[in-house]
Amino acid sequence: MDKIVEGIRRFRRDIYPGLKPRYDELVKTGQKPHALVIGCSDSRVAFESLTGCGPGELFIVRNAGNIIPQYGKYMGGVTASIEFAVTALPIRDVIVCGHTHCGAMSALLKPEMSTDMPAVQKWVSFARQAKRRIGKEHTHVFDAHLxxxxxENVKLQVEHLRTYPCIEKKLKSGEIRLHGWVYELENGDVVEHDETNNRWLSLTEPEEPKRDVSGRFRGTE
Ligand SMILES: [Zn+2]
Structure with a gap:
């Protein structure tokens, strides 16, 4: 806790003064984030530092496994936060971001690891279709399988987003775009799913066409 309080003091003393004009504007005109991120609660994923975005730019919803229950199946905080962001804020991009070494996805694959966490088991059941989809090729070792x-879970949760009436409406009018990402803890890369060709492309390499890194998720790269 000492570290956290010391960090707050340092923020107020050294960092906040530089951000004051920005906060004055945000207080006066309200938040106008341009992106909604649905990410995992994992402490190793830090969206602002990963994207270089500052206060007022990202509206972030986090939960174990970056899961989005289908609209109407489980109305809770995730549903309300997404609905609010897409309806009331000027969101142009909606990003579902998973990450490698995800504990929630481990719990999905190995339910015996979480028998003492019934709420976790219930929550990750909103991702079980992802487990089914990879179930046919059980030839991998656990790590590659994970x-x-x-x-697959990122792709599934993007599909679940499409069940939201507010998302459907804004997709139709061309006001928002959906993105499925995976952040790779071990190398700092972020890869994006290309829905048209069902492949994964690295976002960190500047050349076009972007590099196809789908092999990383099949254990062949
Ligand atoms: Zn995770």
Missing amino acids: REAIA
């Missing part, structure tokens, strides 16, 4: 589940 990577595949993480990628």
Whole structure:
């Protein structure tokens, strides 16, 4: 706790003064984030430092496994936060971001690891379709299998987003775009799912066409 309080003091003393004009504007005109991120609660994923975005830019919803229950199946904080962001804020991009080494996805693959966490088991059941989709090729060792589940879960949760009436409406009018990402803890890369060709492309390499890194999720790269 000492570290956290010391950090707050340092923030107020050294960092906040530089941000004061920005906060004055945000207080006066309200928040106008341009992106909604649905990410995992994992402490190793830090969206602002990962994206270089500052206060007022990202509206972030976090939960174990970056899961979005289908609209109407489980109305709770995730549903309300997404609905609010897409309806009331000027969101242009909606990003579902998973990450490698995800504990929630491990719990999905190995339910016996979380028998003492019934709420976790219930929550990750909103991702079980991802487990089914990779179930046919059970030839991998667990680590490669986990990577595949993480990628498949991101694709599934993007599909779940499409069940939201507010998302459907804004997709139709061309006001928002959906993105499925995986952040790779071990190398700092962020990869994006290309829905048209069902492949994963690295976002960190500047060249076009972007590099196809789908092999990373099949254990072949
Ligand atoms: Zn996670």
